[in-house]
Amino acid sequence: MLKRELHTFLTAMMFFTRIPCPKWVDHNPTILSKSAKYFSLIGVLIGAIGALVFLASSYVFSKEIAILFSMLATIYATGAFHEDGFADVCDGFGGGWTKDKILAIMKDSTLGTYGVIGLILILGIKFSALNNMGIIYLPLLIITGHSTSRFIATTLIFTHPYVRDTNSKSKPAATKITKSMVFISGFLGCLPLVFFFKWQVFLVLIPMYLSKVYLAKKFNKWIGGQTGDCAGAVQQLSEVVFYLSFIALWKYI
Secondary structure, eight states: OHHHHHHHHHHHHHHHOOSOOOTTOOOOHHHHHHGGGGHHHHHHHHHHHHHHHHHHHHTTSOHHHHHHHHHHHHHHHHTTHHHHHHHHHHHHHHHOOSHHHHHHHHHOOSOOHHHHHHHHHHHHHHHHHHHTSOTTTHHHHHHHHHHHHHHHHHHHHHHSOBOSOTTSSSOOOOOOOOHHHHHHHHHHHHGGGGGGOOGGGGGGHHHHHHHHHHHHHHHHHHHSSBOHHHHHHHHHHHHHHHHHHHHHHHTOO
């Protein structure tokens, strides 16, 4: 039981990060789908890396430089996995007008104008939002932003069907998850919110989920469901929405 769960967790870690895993861990599609319950825990891990880099850098450099190093650390640790998905979605839905064209553009490894602009804007907003927060809360905010946003992305996989042809050469993805997996992901993803010691902070989940609903509606209209890139886009957008919502909410709590 424990070994099976460890295998499941390591599969998620291998898929979403560059952190080395044992050779016996692979991209088994069945285990990958089961590993969805640990997506949020991967977020905690990546967020912790970003938080530690921020703390270490802040002793030497300014707050702004420390935030940039933190962002670079999380991007490097994941291989820009979710950023790549976000850019693909920007290109696909920005330049495609049919389902087949959108999917074809999203599978193309070439980065287009929409993707470049999208990445610049979302990374710029993320940096500005983090820089707008008090330094004492930043480490916990970084961890929570990564964990909760991955939970929101998990809900997209649960609520919307996977539409990409599984026989294509596209990268593997978790395609079907259960309610219990979503519950576990939600528990692990939202657990860091407890350490703010204010129940009101859970309200940030509302705008985060609404951002997912907005994108999901767009995905459903144009391609009839979601792909791994779509989940990546939801993660990136909901992470930024988390930071912005926290800034707005903290003024009143």
